[in-house]
Amino acid sequence: MIEFSVNGKPARFDDDPTTPLLWVLRDALGLTGTKYGCGIARCGACTVHLNGAPIRSCVTQVSRVQGGSITTIEGLSSDLSHPVQKAWLALQAPQCGYCHAGQMMTASALLSTIPNPTDTDIDDAMSGNLCRCGTYHRIRAAVHRASELARKAGNQ
């Protein structure tokens, strides 16, 4: 039995411990916001947080998250109040949107680690998240906007 938490709620998985976390999230827990992209950790669409750090859930065996805390795109906020959600909406960052759950999870981890990132920090953090629509310029602008929003919220 593997026990962990997902978006603050306790979760258990009692099956093959080598099952990728992505399948557990989508099929067992019904959290379908996290997407399957390449299945080999090359595109970043499946990014979630394990104890606050981004991981690729398509290649992470569920046994790795024993005792850990998982955050998925559904866990950023339920009322769209997270600065990353606000910035993504304000700048209409997605085009088709398929990769953006992963983009937003990496962006939120970046801002938790580096609250005021430079363009280089953004490139270093986000380059493992691919976007076939090519929305990279809007993603970078949205990360800067989210950083501003978080700073303003912190100053209030």
Next chain:
Amino acid sequence: MSVFIMTLILRLLPVTPIQSDSFTSFQAFQRAATVLRHPRCINCHVPGDAPQFGSAGEAHAMRVKRGLDGGGTPVMRCNTCHQETNAEVLHGPPGSKEWRLPSPRVRMAWVGLNDQQLCRTIIDPKTNGGMSRDTITHHMETDPRVLWAWNPGPGRESPPMSQREFVALIRTWIEKGAACAP
């Protein structure tokens, strides 16, 4: 008469081939170096900030960097993608315990070195991360990242000899004096 006796005595003595320990030592190292230079090993022993991947010395995609501790940048860590075991799917990320580059302080960089330079880099504690001769042997014999080279996951070739042969060569190199020149 005396010449005859001397010749007879010499013929009766056991014949020991003349051999130089430093030659035997360095020769063993040179053979082991075919493993050290194999992509499975050298891809992480790089002078720059990006590891290599594949078999052609290509820089790792996704702007992957060494970072301050060898484990990647603050948000794109090695273990964001690499697990403690290989992904058993073609082109999936390989993995072992402690999957990371050497730290930027001691890069343990081997790319482009000739045999003598490579040998000196590995034996010198200033460039090998403070390892003693015993520790070097132990590292080659037991480190999970070294062992991984012989279990690299689907689609990747292993070094050109067995791990047992490789360790035997490293042992010979060290035991015969860790020579770095003929």
